[in-house]
Amino acid sequence: MVESSYPMLSPEEAFQCVVESLNPLSPCRQPIDDALGQVLAEEIHAAENMPPFPSSAMDGYAVIAEDDSPEFRVLGEQDAGHVHAFYVHPGTVIRIMTGAALPDGANAVIPVEYSNESEGVVRFTERFPVGANVRPVGQDLSAGDLVLSPGALLGPAEIGLLATMGCSEVLVYPRPRVAIMATGDELVPLGHPLAPGQIRDSNTHALAAMIAQIGGVPIVQGIIPDIEEELESAILEGLRRADMLLTSGGVSMGSRDLIKPILEKLGEIHFGRIAQKPGKPTTYATVRGKPVFGLPGFPVSSLISTELYVRPALRKMAGFTTLQRPRLTVELSHSIRHTPDRTEFQRAIVTWRAGRAFARNTGDQVSGRLRSLVGANALLRLPEGVSSFQAGDEVEAILLIEAIEE
Incomplete structure (x- = not known):
């Protein structure tokens, strides 16, 4: 031979x-819209505070929290994306939308649900403390903060964060x-x-x-x-x-x-x-x-x-540091035979029952049978030196996709 x-x-x-x-x-610069699923190769620091101005977290009224007047005159309305020359003083409020800049003089927002407005005058059914429903400057990020580190996987949240900070391109591993x-x-x-x-x-x-x-x-x-x-x-x-x-x-x-x-x-x-x-x-x-x-x-x-x-x-x-799939110990649902002179990787289906992982192979395991991989979510690693395993024996499984809950 x-x-x-x-x-x-x-x-x-x-x-x-x-x-x-x-x-x-070698890393390359990539538009953020093309970088989904890639690994970051540089530190990303915030260039500015986020949000850069105090803003309303609710639709409602910008008020002076300490003002205990029974009713308030509505001076106008502040929309998101527009800043008007309003100043809130005692006895007055500004109608405000979510995301709009907090007007000068105001230090809280009372949600619209707690208001009754009629003919330019509003009364409130509940009062709120200083800072209520206000997003302060730098609540999300402060200028200079380390936001993303090299090795970060760029998913939808990371790409959204990069866009928020004005980053149109990033250094990634190709x-x-x-x-x-x-x-x-x-x-x-x-x-x-x-x-x-x-x-x-x-x-x-x-x-x-x-x-x-x-x-x-x-x-x-x-x-x-x-x-x-x-x-x-x-x-x-x-x-x-x-x-x-x-x-x-x-x-x-x-x-x-x-x-x-x-x-x-x-x-x-x-x-x-x-x-x-x-x-x-x-x-x-x-x-x-x-x-x-x-x-x-x-x-x-x-x-x-x-x-x-x-x-x-x-x-x-591609810049990843985690290179292998997760592995776990599973209990065999049936007996299995294999050639003991080599490690064998049998295609299998792993399921969870009552907090325990069970596995069964996908049938005939010959190398030419592609159907043995169809539907498999794991590979059973059967070590050399052992010719058979019985139902109830424990072996190692490499998870290809998430195990099924039964």
């Missing part, structure tokens, strides 16, 4: 090898561009009829979707024939266009598996085998200073290895 010349790494060793070899991409190519003379693109022995290419579509979901920018190169010169040319073209390259297929031990020899010729292979199922022949290399992942051709193997190694790599390049 022909043996691979590459040492067998554990999944943990492979993960460390990948993330320790990479650095974040979304990594990922070139994706499939190898194999048996592959046919969508829309083409299948000849005997051919199958449709699903991996480039699934991988592109996964890269986009992680936060990268997929660049699909399509299907490359099993010809060394064409594969080499496609690899170099992908690296010219992208920050990372994924190949699918061609990494096993067959005579037409050409990816590893080409990567050895062009760069450095860091590992060529992982003691895991599925995804044993997963390969990681550096070519011209950029990461290249040689993924297996089986669809499930390809996606599992992308989850375990490509996703952390892409996140590190």
Whole structure:
């Protein structure tokens, strides 16, 4: 039997090898409307107080809180966005709208619900203390405050805050561009009829979707024939266009598996085998200073290895510091068998019942059965050295999405 010349790494060793070899991409300035989901690369300080003037938090009347007059003359109305030359003195009030600047002389706002106004005179059913329903200067932010730190993930709230402060652009880590190519003379693109022995290419579509979901920018190169010169040319073209390259297929031990020899010729292979199922022949290399992942051709193997190694790599390049999914201990709902010579990652559904996490796998776990990933929200990590697990046994689960509450 022909043996691979590459040492067998554990999944943990492979993960460390990948993330320790990479650095974040150089930051770039981005309009805030295009920065959703990106990681901030600079400190953001408030340039001014927010709000910059005392304003009303309610629709009502701007008053002098200490004035105990039985009724008050309404001098006028202050709208949001307009400032009139009003001055509130004893026995008078200003009708005011939410967000409007508090007029000079006033120090509180009585909500309209506690008022009775008739013919320019208002009476109140309740009085409020100094500062009531008034947003003071700097309530949200004071000039010079550190508002956002490097490493912050920009979500809707953060982008809204940046807009509030007048920031139209921010320094962020860019979304990594990922070139994706499939190898194999048996592959046919969508829309083409299948000849005997051919199958449709699903991996480039699934991988592109996964890269986009992680936060990268997929660049699909399509299907490359099993010809060394064409594969080499496609690899170099992908690296010219992208920050990372994924190949699918061609990494096993067959005579037409050409990816590893080409990567050895062009760069450095860091590992060529992982003691895991599925995804044993997963390969990681550096070519011209950029990461290249040689993924297996089986669809499930390809996606599992992308989850375990490509996703952390892409996140590190995008400036994230949390690289892996959350993990938790789950109780098996049924017995499971697996090959004890490798760590196995079985597709599973994790549910919560009475505060405890339970898991069941998705059925047949063969590498070519893409349906085993459909509906799965977790991967069960079954360690090597144990051939079977019984219902009630506890194992580790990697959560892909939130567990279901039953």
